């Protein structure tokens with residue numbers, strides 16, 4: 001059985017290219033593993049059978065011959081276990097990859113999301129004027145730490161890994177804000193990772209159904 005990943009049939013333009021199945025598609029493309037995409041809509045999201053697979057009704061969910069999973073980070077790490085393209089084979093090298101995947105999801109993404117929620121979902125609401133400076137300062141602190149680590153490195157470790165994949169998908173949530181302009185080395189890193197052919201194939205794979213399924 002080919003690996004199977006779920007994705008949305010259609011999302012509004014602001015979310016196109018940013019839905020988290022992109023992470024799983026990108027990992028599978030880097031690994032060169034064949035996969036099928038199951039496109040879902042709100043009705044499937046709410047169904048009992050889908051909730052047995054993904055308890056929150058979200059994408060991505062994933063299955064292959066061995067496992068049935070949800071959570072993009074867990075899925076990407078599972079794929080990385082299968083492919084040297086995403087993680088070195090030695091335990092120390094793999095531990096570093098796990099570390100960076102969790103750092104992206106747990107230490108950086110919550111602060112990115114805080115700002116994105118203010119700017120996108122609550123844009124123009126009075127209370128955000130008070131909250132935004134704190135959220136922006138917290139995010140700047142995390143990005144400064146990341147930029148200092150990256151320094152003149154090409155990738156987070158000595159080669160591209162699933163850690164870079166995950167960090168890039170987190171950083172790209174900021175492309176429509178002014179934040180990355182203050183961290184040009186992080187923006188260059190993001191663009192370096194996004195220029196990989198596997199990323200291009202994954203992105204196009206997510207975008208194609210959105211073009212084909214525009215609501216009537």
Ligand SMILES: N[C@@H](CCC(=O)N[C@@H](CS)C(=O)NCC(=O)O)C(=O)O
Nearest residue numbers: 018019020057058059060071072073
């Ligand atoms: N922590 C989860 C988050 C998944 C998630 O937020 N998925 C979004 C799309 S990017 C979703 O399905 N949203 C619809 C909803 O929550 O109902 C993961 O990384 O897989």
